[in-house]
Amino acid sequence: MIRKYRIGTPIETESVVREVEITPGIPAELAWDEPNKTFSMPLSEDAIVYGLGETVRGINKRGWTYISNCADDPIHLESKNSLYAAHNFFAVADHESVKGFYVDTPVKTEFDIGYTRMDMLYIRMDEPDVNLYVIDPEITGTPSKAAEADTPIRRVVRQFRYLIGRSYLPPRWAFGYGQSRWGYLSEDDINAVIEGYEKSDIPLDSVYMDIDYMERYKDFTLNDETFPDFPAFVKSVRDKNIHLVPIIDAGVKIEDGYDVYEEGIKGDYFCKKEDGNPLVAAVWPGKVHFPDFLKPETRSWFGAKYDFLIRQGIDGFWNDMNEPAIFYTEDGLKQTFEKIKTYEGRNLDIKSFFAFTGMVSGISNNPEDYRSFYHAYHGETIRHDRVHNLYGFNMTRAAGEAMEKISPEKRLLLFSRSSYIGMHRYSGVWTGDNQSWWSHILLNIQQMPGLNMCGFLYSGADTGGFGANCTEDILLRWLGVSLYTPLFRNHAALGTRDQELYRFPHADWMRGLIRLRYRLIPYIYSEFMKAALNDDLYIQPLSFVYPEDERALHVEDQLLVGESLMVAPVYVQNAAGRMVYLPEEMKMLRFKGDVLTEETILPAGDHYIPVALKEVVMFLRKGHALPLTEAAKTTKELDYEHLKYVCFDASADSYELYMDDGESRIPE
Numbered sequence: 001m002i003r004k005y006r007i008g009t010p011i012e013t014e015s016v017v018r019e020v021e022i023t024p025g026i027p028a029e030l031a032w033d034e035p036n037k038t039f040s041m042p043l044s045e046d047a048i049v050y051g052l053g054e055t056v057r058g059i060n061k062r063g064w065t066y067i068s069n070c071a072d073d074p075i076h077l078e079s080k081n082s083l084y085a086a087h088n089f090f091a092v093a094d095h096e097s098v099k100g101f102y103v104d105t106p107v108k109t110e111f112d113i114g115y116t117r118m119d120m121l122y123i124r125m126d127e128p129d130v131n132l133y134v135i136d137p138e139i140t141g142t143p144s145k146a147a148e149a150d151t152p153i154r155r156v157v158r159q160f161r162y163l164i165g166r167s168y169l170p171p172r173w174a175f176g177y178g179q180s181r182w183g184y185l186s187e188d189d190i191n192a193v194i195e196g197y198e199k200s201d202i203p204l205d206s207v208y209m210d211i212d213y214m215e216r217y218k219d220f221t222l223n224d225e226t227f228p229d230f231p232a233f234v235k236s237v238r239d240k241n242i243h244l245v246p247i248i249d250a251g252v253k254i255e256d257g258y259d260v261y262e263e264g265i266k267g268d269y270f271c272k273k274e275d276g277n278p279l280v281a282a283v284w285p286g287k288v289h290f291p292d293f294l295k296p297e298t299r300s301w302f303g304a305k306y307d308f309l310i311r312q313g314i315d316g317f318w319n320d321m322n323e324p325a326i327f328y329t330e331d332g333l334k335q336t337f338e339k340i341k342t343y344e345g346r347n348l349d350i351k352s353f354f355a356f357t358g359m360v361s362g363i364s365n366n367p368e369d370y371r372s373f374y375h376a377y378h379g380e381t382i383r384h385d386r387v388h389n390l391y392g393f394n395m396t397r398a399a400g401e402a403m404e405k406i407s408p409e410k411r412l413l414l415f416s417r418s419s420y421i422g423m424h425r426y427s428g429v430w431t432g433d434n435q436s437w438w439s440h441i442l443l444n445i446q447q448m449p450g451l452n453m454c455g456f457l458y459s460g461a462d463t464g465g466f467g468a469n470c471t472e473d474i475l476l477r478w479l480g481v482s483l484y485t486p487l488f489r490n491h492a493a494l495g496t497r498d499q500e501l502y503r504f505p506h507a508d509w510m511r512g513l514i515r516l517r518y519r520l521i522p523y524i525y526s527e528f529m530k531a532a533l534n535d536d537l538y539i540q541p542l543s544f545v546y547p548e549d550e551r552a553l554h555v556e557d558q559l560l561v562g563e564s565l566m567v568a569p570v571y572v573q574n575a576a577g578r579m580v581y582l583p584e585e586m587k588m589l590r591f592k593g594d595v596l597t598e599e600t601i602l603p604a605g606d607h608y609i610p611v612a613l614k615e616v617v618m619f620l621r622k623g624h625a626l627p628l629t630e631a632a633k634t635t636k637e638l639d640y641e642h643l644k645y646v647c648f649d650a651s652a653d654s655y656e657l658y659m660d661d662g663e664s665r666i667p668e
């Protein structure tokens, strides 16, 4: 059952699609401290807090403060409070009860979950105007696909998902393996990547085009020196069943004669400062204006621009820099230079020296800049900082809404860096600029359940790590995780070590793991689609299915993937295997590359499982079956008809396979 409370006069977010009658007052579950603008709730000793989508730290969110304030921060340390997203849904589960809370406000919100006090949860907001939803496991009164027989936590999540509407459905090719790198400059560079994969016989479905394909980083342009005949190039790639996926950035370059800029000015589509002039900020193209994506007219104008690439054969996009990231604003830079002058010739003591360096390094993504421009939203002029968390959502919504018109028959690939709940109806997300660190493989594992709970089923991390130099063993182990995530993309930053699989001495081991992904695609696609169509989870913690199992409750590095699989990836440097906890009897499946070499039924409990770098071990749940196909070069060439089923007990297991043509839109 979903209860809705309205406190103050919240700013509409458009994240919720179902009407819920408002219950007057404050929910009994939360205490309201008016002077400190804080909600609070005691946490029992055994309470586990799940959710909050894309954040740092573990599956159980207890022990830290998470701040919803979409941030372009490429250093995802556990000391950080904010990443790119604002996903304000969490659930608290203990032995007595399970409850979900959705704090629907675009305003900066702090979730202090056992940080100030281990036994308390606090929610603090800059402005206490909020639509607050409290969700009980009981499904009475709430039409939902939630089944009575399901576990309480799963019923809570399903009802939340019903509230926010169906998750984005990508085309099936988007489940193939993709190669990306910031630094591919030309057709030749991309052809070389495709050739690298062909020569090493590693499957590949997509190559991503980062900012360098554009003419001086201008959205919806192409560098015609490096891409002289783009439609022909796209066709040559598509003939190999490979898809090109260009990036689109939020900022529009200020340049006379550039149609997007000129139309934006003419149509009054850009965010403005207090004086009525459009904000001038700087990002990759140099000086830019930011489209006011909160205005429907801006969305339909900007969204229609994607057709520039779609009509040249493109069928997928990734939206970047949409927090929005700001290198500097014209006004902020001017002020900084003026302040710098006041330091000149002075004896910089410790205090003034650090004030000086802080001033310079603080010009990017500066909170003051986010307070210096405005949106036209629902008939009001709203300062950006109050709706900051909706910006990436609405940029991506612009694209998603337009794609439904431009491509009414076929689903297109779309994912975004910044997001708010509601965006999950239009696209997926990737988790941004992680690093080639072992700890970020674990972070990838731990981010997936929260993302799934918040509707972002189509998600994944930069496999191999974006920043820092990758190593062969990190990459192999990371493949063993991304193998299961719907988005499976290897991406690396400019200046880092080459990270394409074929460049490594053990490319043959990597080939085996990618081929295994392709063998699993009928299962992955089927489980993903069933989850998306039924407000269910594709990836979830063990405790969602085994809530009575005290051990399963605290497992932070194993996941349930679809209905049949439990996975326990290796993410520790130089580990030859790992301890795995089985909440019940399961069948261990050992794959050497893509070849299934061992099926062993193991009893419930703890097991040390050796896993070589070239291997993957997964666990088949009792009563379930796993469909497998044979590997192929691309998802298009996979055989979806002649599947082999690995069964726990051949006489007793069944599997319901979801199948479709992999691209037609599916009406709600």
Ligand code: MIG
Residues within 6 Å of the ligand: 181, 182, 210, 211, 247, 320, 321, 417, 432, 433, 466, 491, 492, 493
């Ligand atoms: O300021 O387009 O997260 O994936 O490669 C960096 C260049 C801008 C950030 C994205 C990353 C992408 C990079 N972008």
